[in-house]
Amino acid sequence: MDSFGDLLFYLVIETGFLKAALVVNLLLVVVMILTLMERKISAWIQERHGPNRVGPWGILQPIADGVKFFTKEDIVPSHVDKFLYIIAPLVSLFPALVTFAVVPFGDQMTVNMFDHLVTIQFQVADINVGILYIVGIASLGVYGLIVGGFGSNNKYSMLGGLRSSAQMISYELPMGLAIISVVMLSGSLRLNDIVTDQSSLLAWNIFRQPLGFIIFFVAAFAETNRLPFDLPEAEQELVGGYHTEYSSMKFSAFMISEYSHIITASSLVATLYLGGWQIPGLAALNLPIVAEQLLQILAFIVKTSFIIFIFMWVRWTLPRFRYDQLMNLGWKSMVPLGLLNVVLTAAVVAFF
Amino acid sequence: MALESILFWLFAMLAVGGGVGVVVHPNPVKSALFLVVTFFALAGEYVLLMAHFVAIVHIAVYAGAIMVLFLFVIMLLNVQEESRLAGVWGFMRYFSVVLFVALFVQLGYFGYQGFFGAENVPLVRETEIGTVEQIGTALFSQYVLPFEIASILLLTAMIGALYLSKQKLGLGEPARAARVKEALHEKEEAH
Numbered sequence: 419m420d421s422f423g424d425l426l427f428y429l430v431i432e433t434g435f436l437k438a439a440l441v442v443n444l445l446l447v448v449v450m451i452l453t454l455m456e457r458k459i460s461a462w463i464q465e466r467h468g469p470n471r472v473g474p475w476g477i478l479q480p481i482a483d484g485v486k487f488f489t490k491e492d493i494v495p496s497h498v499d500k501f502l503y504i505i506a507p508l509v510s511l512f513p514a515l516v517t518f519a520v521v522p523f524g525d526q527m528t529v530n531m532f533d534h535l536v537t538i539q540f541q542v543a544d545i546n547v548g549i550l551y552i553v554g555i556a557s558l559g560v561y562g563l564i565v566g567g568f569g570s571n572n573k574y575s576m577l578g579g580l581r582s583s584a585q586m587i588s589y590e591l592p593m594g595l596a597i598i599s600v601v602m603l604s605g606s607l608r609l610n611d612i613v614t615d616q617s618s619l620l621a622w623n624i625f626r627q628p629l630g631f632i633i634f635f636v637a638a639f640a641e642t643n644r645l646p647f648d649l650p651e652a653e654q655e656l657v658g659g660y661h662t663e664y665s666s667m668k669f670s671a672f673m674i675s676e677y678s679h680i681i682t683a684s685s686l687v688a689t690l691y692l693g694g695w696q697i698p699g700l701a702a703l704n705l706p707i708v709a710e711q712l713l714q715i716l717a718f719i720v721k722t723s724f725i726i727f728i729f730m731w732v733r734w735t736l737p738r739f740r741y742d743q744l745m746n747l748g749w750k751s752m753v754p755l756g757l758l759n760v761v762l763t764a765a766v767v768a769f770f
Numbered sequence: 771m772a773l774e775s776i777l778f779w780l781f782a783m784l785a786v787g788g789g790v791g792v793v794v795h796p797n798p799v800k801s802a803l804f805l806v807v808t809f810f811a812l813a814g815e816y817v818l819l820m821a822h823f824v825a826i827v828h829i830a831v832y833a834g835a836i837m838v839l840f841l842f843v844i845m846l847l848n849v850q851e852e853s854r855l856a857g858v859w860g861f862m863r864y865f866s867v868v869l870f871v872a873l874f875v876q877l878g879y880f881g882y883q884g885f886f887g888a889e890n891v892p893l894v895r896e897t898e899i900g901t902v903e904q905i906g907t908a909l910f911s912q913y914v915l916p917f918e919i920a921s922i923l924l925l926t927a928m929i930g931a932l933y934l935s936k937q938k939l940g941l942g943e944p945a946r947a948a949r950v951k952e953a954l955h956e957k958e959e960a961h
Contacts, residue, residue, distance in 0.1 A: 502803075550823070550830060550902075558834055564838070568845060
């Protein structure tokens with residue numbers, strides 16, 4: 419460490435600190451955009467105008483919402499378990515923000531920076547258990563809901579927490595089974611290997627694993643607590659579910675974690691089934707390397723955005739499931755179908 | 771290295787603190803949450819030991835699935851705060867102290883031996899040892915028999931649980947046999 423450049427190099431590149439900070443902040447900005455996007459899409463589907471007062475076409479609405487959340491009075495009801503009540507939004511926010519760490523949003527490229535040849539990977543952490551990491555950490559997200567529901571000391575919140583715990587456990591199984599099939603094809607748990615495995619259009623896992631794709635997609639809806647599976651916060655039955663007692667920024671934290679879950683789930687669908695950052699036939703064009711990288715990142719963004727759009731489209735189109743229907747679908751249809759998919763994939767991998 | 775030491779002590783304190791919390795806290799739900807903290811801290815220690823696979827499976831299975839089920843059951847049964855030590859056997863309280871001391875001495879002795887003893891092997895940090903590929907290869911070659919035995923044990927436990935729950939619902943074999951017997955009996959009586 420003899421110069422400022424070296425120190426900066428160590429801090430920024432070796433520790434990956436800057437990249438992590440950048441990705442988390444980008445994630446939060448995208449969450450802001452998504453809140454507006456959701457309202458605009460719902461308005462479009464219901465033939466309304468949607469928010470259009472703040473800024474041109476209402477694009478400053480998320481900032482106004484943020485200011486409002488910050489300046490509202492932060493109410494802690496007298497009957498709650500104070501510690502659990504305060505910690506619940508944080509518990510729910512943490513896994514929502516860290517799961518994105520292993521999702522690759524671009525290929526790697528080598529550039530010259532402060533007289534060092536630096537290989538930049540467009541991924542915060544390339545760990546060899548990538549997909550397991552996402553499943554493991556995402557399953558911790560349910561604690562935010564359980565702790566919030568229990569700490570609120572309110573029967574509706576409690577029911578919301580109970581529902582979410584049962585729902586998460588039920589739908590983690592088919593999700594895991596769908597992932598196993600993908601992993602069997604690629605032969606690696608590393609998300610980068612899964613992406614490079616789908617190099618041509620026909621090798622995209624959506625074509626090789628159509629059943630797995632449907633199972634994973636449906637399970638992703640349930641895991642993110644989105645309609646038609648948003649039973650933990652069913653307004654008509656549970657007032658607001660686990661976040662009934664929350665106000666101002668604490669409520670906002672729950673919303674932010676919900677939207678970050680959607681981003682991660684969508685990027686995961688794009689990575690596992692739609693070829694990730696790959697564009698089929700891009701290598702044949704012989705573009706300059708930077709342009710190629712940027713195009714690939716753009717492809718990843720487009721794919722993820724499309725999946726997010728489907729998430730919202732479904733929310734404003736389909737009605738909510740009943741609780742027994744939810745459980746029946748999970749255990750009696752999706753788990754057997756997932757097992758069938760695993761067996762079929764294993765047979766194909768073994769014999770062809 | 772310094773960073774690793776800091777992380778080790780942080781996770782160690784979290785794990786021990788969580789463990790104490792599990793035992794001491796009177797509220798069952800909070801006890802369960804303390805256990806989650808302990809699991810999480812232990813997973814952190816595994817990562818420091820380069821066992822990424824074990825760490826993440828530990829989180830996914832214990833913290834992510836089993837403890838959620840535990841919490842679900844505790845909340846569903848609505849267990850109230852209680853002094854759980856006042857059980858059937860009062861002497862267990864004193865017995866547990868003896869057990870604790872014995873365990874502590876044992877662990878301390880072996881830890882001391884391993885750290886300062888004559889056969890102190892330098893700690894090998896192999897980055898490859900904890901990867902999925904290594905563990906998978908080991909499980910399906912060297913340890914294939916224990917692996918299969920463990921899977922049969924798990925399967926047996928699962929079938930057993932299913933059987934018992936069906937029996938309680940009146941769908942299992944003994945319950946059906948009892949129903950058939952009863953029906954036959956009624957038929958005979960009608961004759």
